[in-house]
Amino acid sequence: MTRRLAVVSSGVGTPSSTRLLADRLTEAVHSQVGARGEDVHVDVIEVRELAAALATMTTAAGLPVPEVTRAQDIVRHADGVIAVTPVFSASYAGLFKIFWDVFGPDDLDGIPMLIGATAGTPRHSLVLDHAIRPLFTYFRMTVVPTGVFAATEDFGAGAGGEQLNRRIVRAAGELAALMVTTSDAVEGFVPTGRTTRAQRGDGFDVTSITPFTRLLAGHDGNHSD
Amino acid sequence: MQFGVFTIGDVTPDPTTGRKPTEHERILSMMTIAEHAEQLGLEVFATGEHHNPPFVPSSPTTMLGYLAGRTKNIILSTSTTLITTNDPVKIAEDYAMLQHLAGGRVDLMMGRGNTGPVYPWFGKDIRQGIPLAIENYHLLRRLWRERVVDWKGEFRTPLRGYTSTPMPLDDVPPFVWHGSIRSPEIAEQAAFYGDGFFHNNIFWDKGHVAQMVDFYRQRFEHYGHGRADQAFVGLGGQVFMRRNSQDAVREFRPYFDNAPVYGHGPSLEEYTAMTPLTVGTPEQVIEKYLSYADVVGDYQRQLFLMDHAGLSLKVVLEQMDLLAEEVVPVLRREFDARRPAHVPSDPPTHASLVAQGPGSKHRLVQPATLPEDREAADADAATERSETTTSEELA
Numbered sequence: 001m002t003r004r005l006a007v008v009s010s011g012v013g014t015p016s017s018t019r020l021l022a023d024r025l026t027e028a029v030h031s032q033v034g035a036r037g038e039d040v041h042v043d044v045i046e047v048r049e050l051a052a053a054l055a056t057m058t059t060a061a062g063l064p065v066p067e068v069t070r071a072q073d074i075v076r077h078a079d080g081v082i083a084v085t086p087v088f089s090a091s092y093a094g095l096f097k098i099f100w101d102v103f104g105p106d107d108l109d110g111i112p113m114l115i116g117a118t119a120g121t122p123r124h125s126l127v128l129d130h131a132i133r134p135l136f137t138y139f140r141m142t143v144v145p146t147g148v149f150a151a152t153e154d155f156g157a158g159a160g161g162e163q164l165n166r167r168i169v170r171a172a173g174e175l176a177a178l179m180v181t182t183s184d185a186v187e188g189f190v191p192t193g194r195t196t197r198a199q200r201g202d203g204f205d206v207t208s209i210t211p212f213t214r215l216l217a218g219h220d221g222n223h224s225d
Numbered sequence: 226m227q228f229g230v231f232t233i234g235d236v237t238p239d240p241t242t243g244r245k246p247t248e249h250e251r252i253l254s255m256m257t258i259a260e261h262a263e264q265l266g267l268e269v270f271a272t273g274e275h276h277n278p279p280f281v282p283s284s285p286t287t288m289l290g291y292l293a294g295r296t297k298n299i300i301l302s303t304s305t306t307l308i309t310t311n312d313p314v315k316i317a318e319d320y321a322m323l324q325h326l327a328g329g330r331v332d333l334m335m336g337r338g339n340t341g342p343v344y345p346w347f348g349k350d351i352r353q354g355i356p357l358a359i360e361n362y363h364l365l366r367r368l369w370r371e372r373v374v375d376w377k378g379e380f381r382t383p384l385r386g387y388t389s390t391p392m393p394l395d396d397v398p399p400f401v402w403h404g405s406i407r408s409p410e411i412a413e414q415a416a417f418y419g420d421g422f423f424h425n426n427i428f429w430d431k432g433h434v435a436q437m438v439d440f441y442r443q444r445f446e447h448y449g450h451g452r453a454d455q456a457f458v459g460l461g462g463q464v465f466m467r468r469n470s471q472d473a474v475r476e477f478r479p480y481f482d483n484a485p486v487y488g489h490g491p492s493l494e495e496y497t498a499m500t501p502l503t504v505g506t507p508e509q510v511i512e513k514y515l516s517y518a519d520v521v522g523d524y525q526r527q528l529f530l531m532d533h534a535g536l537s538l539k540v541v542l543e544q545m546d547l548l549a550e551e552v553v554p555v556l557r558r559e560f561d562a563r564r565p566a567h568v569p570s571d572p573p574t575h576a577s578l579v580a581q582g583p584g585s586k587h588r589l590v591q592p593a594t595l596p597e598d599r600e601a602a603d604a605d606a607a608t609e610r611s612e613t614t615t616s617e618e619l620a
Contacts, residue, residue, distance in 0.1 A: 059490030062407075063499060064433050209409055209440075212417035212448075212593070219360035221367060221376040 002039040003179045005029060006078035010047035010085045010096035017118045019046070021150050022084040025116055028172030029082065029179075036180045043074045047099045054098045068102060075103070080112045080179040081141070083132075084148075087119035091131045100135060108139040112178035114171050116148040122160075125149040144174035226560050226570055228553045229269025230262050230545065231304040231461065231528040233486070234282035237535035240483040245535075248281050254538040255282070258531070259292050261542055263299040265549035271302035271334065271528055276310075276343050279485055286319040293327035300574070301327055304425070304461075304528065305336025305404045308365070309357040310347035312381065316361075317368035317389045324394045329575025334402040334423050334459075335362060337411075353380075355410050362401075362414065366590050369398035397588070400573045402459055402526075405437070412437055416444030417593045419586060421457035421572050424521070427530060428486075430499045431520045434460070438521040449594035450586070454565070457572045459526035460517055462501040463533070466547045470505040477504045484534035507551040514552075515559055523564040525572040527556070 007026050011018030026042055033040045047054075053065040075081060085096035115132045117124070128147035136143050148171050154160040232255055238245035246254065259270040272282050272289065282288060289301040301323070306316060324331040337354045338344070344351040360378045367374050368389040376384040393399065402421035405411035406429060415422040422441040426434040438458055445456035465480075467473035474493065481493045481504075496502045503513045518524065529548060532541040564570060571577075578587050586592040594602075 056491040056495055060496075061428060063428050063491065064430050065499070066430070066432075209413060209444075212413050212444075213595075215355070215359050215410060215413065216363060216417075219356060219378060220363055221360075221374075221378050223377040223379070 002041050003033055003079040004074075004077060005033075005040050005042045005179070006075045006081045007042060007044045008047060008075065008081065008083040008096075008099065009044065010083075010093050010099065011118070012048055012086065012093070012095065016086075017150070017152070017155065018084050018086045020155070021116050021118055021148065022082060024168055025082050025084070025114060025148060025172060028168050029080065029114070029175050032169075032172045032176035033179055036176060038180050043078075045071045045074060045099075047095050050099065051095060054095075054102065057102055058098060062102070071099075072102065072107070075111075076107055078111060080114070080175050081108075082114045082116065082175070083136075084116035084118065085132065087117055087124040087127050090124070091127060092117070092135070097135075100139070103139065105139065108136075108141050110140060110142060112142045112144065112175055114144050114146075114148070114175040116150070116171075118150050118152075120152050122149075122151040122153070125151070142178060144171055144178065146171035146174055226524075226557055227268035227300070227526045227572065228549075228557070229267045229271065229300070229302075229526070229528050230258065230531050231269075231271040231273070231302075232258065232282070232532050233273040233304075233530065234275060234280050235485050235533060236279045236281055237483070237485055237533075239535040239537060240479040251281055252288070254541075255288070255532065256292065256295070257538060258541060258545070259299070259301075260295055261545055262549075263296045265545060267299065267545075267549055267553070269300045269302055269526065269528060271304035273304050274307050274338075275340075276346065277340055286323045289323055289331070290326055293323065293330070296330075298330070300330050300332060302331070302402075303333045304423075305334045305338075307338045308335040308361050309337045309351075309354055310344055310349050311361075313361040313365040314368060314381075314384070314387070314389065317365050318391075320399060321369065321389065321391050321393050324399055324575070325391055329394050329397075329579075331575070332400040332402065332421075332572075334404045334421075336404040337408075349380075355408065356380075358411065359414060363590075366398070366418070369393050370588060370590050394575065395579050396583070397575060397578045399575070400578065400587075402457075402572075407433070407437070409437070409440055412441035413444055416441050416450070416456070417448050419445065419448065419450035419592050421459055421526070423459035423461070423526070423528075425461035426501055427461045427463050428500055431517075434517075435520045438524075442522065447596065449596075449599055450592070452567070454522055454568050457526075457569070458521055458524035459528065459572070460501070460521065460524060461528055461530065462503075462514065463530040464503045464510045464544070464548065464552075466505065466507050466510060466544060466552075468506065470509060473504045473506070480534040480536055487534070507547055510548075510552050511555050511559075514556055518560055518563060523560065523568045525569060 007022050009019045009022040030040045050067055053067045057063055057065045057068050085092040113136055115128055117128050128149050133143055148167050150164055154164040236251045262270045272285050274285050276283050285303050292301055320333055337358050341351045360380055364376055372388055374384050374387045402423040403411050403415035404423040404425055412422055424434050424437055442453035442456045446453040465473055465477040478493055482488050497504055503510045531544050
């Protein structure tokens with residue numbers, strides 16, 4: 001079965017060290033999922049290409065701009081997500097945040113995810129856990145324990161580079177394990193409390209709609225005292 | 226097919242002169258626009274309801290009552306009546322009174338209102354928007370259909386032996402539309418009661434509009450009100466026209482850029498590409514709006530926002546002339562030509578609802594039937610028939 005991996009990279013330059021890290025993570029996840037006997041379909045979203053469309057959508061009360069809604073669908077229907085941002089002013093890039101701001105609070109429920117960040121100095125490494133991880137906790141995504149932070153010097157051949165490789169492999173293994181996990185509960189028998197991939201982003205799916213009789217229950221004016 | 230204008234009643238400075246009309250001027254200009262719509266033979270005038278600047282129309286039934294006395298033919302409607310923050314008892318009374326004064330030329334569109342602070346000013350909570358819309362509307366239906374109402378709900382003080390006065394004209398409650406842009410629950414509500422669904426798509430792309438309307442249509446059929454393509458659909462729109470497309474764009478751009486609902490965000494070009502906003506020639510307007518029947522199916526009401534963003538009354542009236550003389554006749558003809566015979570051309574009016582008689586589903590508080598109920602009813606009828614046959618045979 002082919003697993004869908006969405007990669008969100010919000011570097012601002014070309015070439016971009018953020019994209020470079022995203023690519024290394026993608027490759028690692030690809031081979032780790034492959035090692036579990038599954039195939040991977042990868043979609044890469046370069047947030048900088050959506051910058052103007054995201055600004056349009058944000059300033060027009062959510063007017064669905066096609067480029068953005070395509071990207072949203074990719075993420076909503078992914079089995080796993082890799083998100084990588086550069087560190088600006090001690091946090092994720094504004095461009096990175098504006099991308100996630102267009103999702104609703106239930107859109108990403110339960111999707112496994114791997115977070116990464118790049119910066120000029122290793123002193124920013126805690127940004128993963130004090131800024132980026134809480135953002136995805138809000139979305140109730142399953143963020144793997146290992147986040148991958150790369151300072152400029154980690155791209156070199158020294159000890160930093162060695163450690164980066166090890167972190168990439170470990171994080172990719174964690175994400176891959178979640179991506180190939182299948183629910184062992186028979187659907188409908190156990191209330192999982194989680195949205196399934198099929199339900200995410202299909203707000204108009206007639207089968208998932210609340211029938212009006214249920215919406216009206218308790219509101220029909222026949223409350224007893 | 227009904228065509229008309231709807232206003233949001235914003236008081237906005239004219240960006241080309243800097244002059245801002247007084248509230249008084251703006252209110253009178255809205256009345257002029259409504260009367261002009263009647264003179265031009267448009268079918269509907271609808272006013273918004275707002276309780277915060279820069280908007281003035283806080284009291285729609287006062288405005289529409291005045292218009293009821295000044296007009297003969299046009300349907301007076303709302304865009305929208307706030308079903309969340311208004312007391313449904315007062316809505317029942319105010320609009321029934323209006324309906325009497327207007328000789329039945331009244332329908333209304335329910336909406337929730339999207340301005341958070343307005344809710345607490347009226348003692349409500351925007352997070353309860355959907356439950357408020359559901360409960361209040363159900364009470365409104367009962368007040369318009371039952372002589373004596375006993376009510377205890379979650380949001381309003383209970384009613385004991387309450388009779389709403391006046392009862393609707395001819396005992397026929399006004400037809401109701403439910404306006405929503407992105408809440409499937411409201412489309413579901415409209416479908417359940419067999420009411421109209423209005424998608425004010427002035428900010429939305431066709432794909433999304435199609436999804437919402439299609440959902441409403443499917444549910445309309447599900448609840449036994451007819452076929453999906455027979456459901457009552459209305460759309461919004463906005464246009465600005467000149468003989469020459471570039472002139473229209475040049476003239477309208479400063480208004481667009483400073484409009485309270487559009488300005489300082491996406492460009493005029495982005496909006497015209499994605500939404501029904503059309504700035505150009507009457508032919509371009511016709512072409513764009515004809516395409517909406519392909520998007521949502523054959524629909525029954527098209528309202529245009531014309532008097533917005535500080536445009537002078539003179540320009541608005543000119544725009545309405547162009548709309549009524551050059552755009553609407555072509556749209557009407559083309560929409561008529563493509564509409565299959567079984568699809569209604571117009572939404573229900575007071576006259577058509579009276580003609581349906583006292584047994585009509587419109588007069589029921591809960592007119593919906595579920596597929597399983599219909600099957601059971603069919604089975605009962607079949608049993609009854611066979612029993613009759615048996616008893617006849619025995620006789």
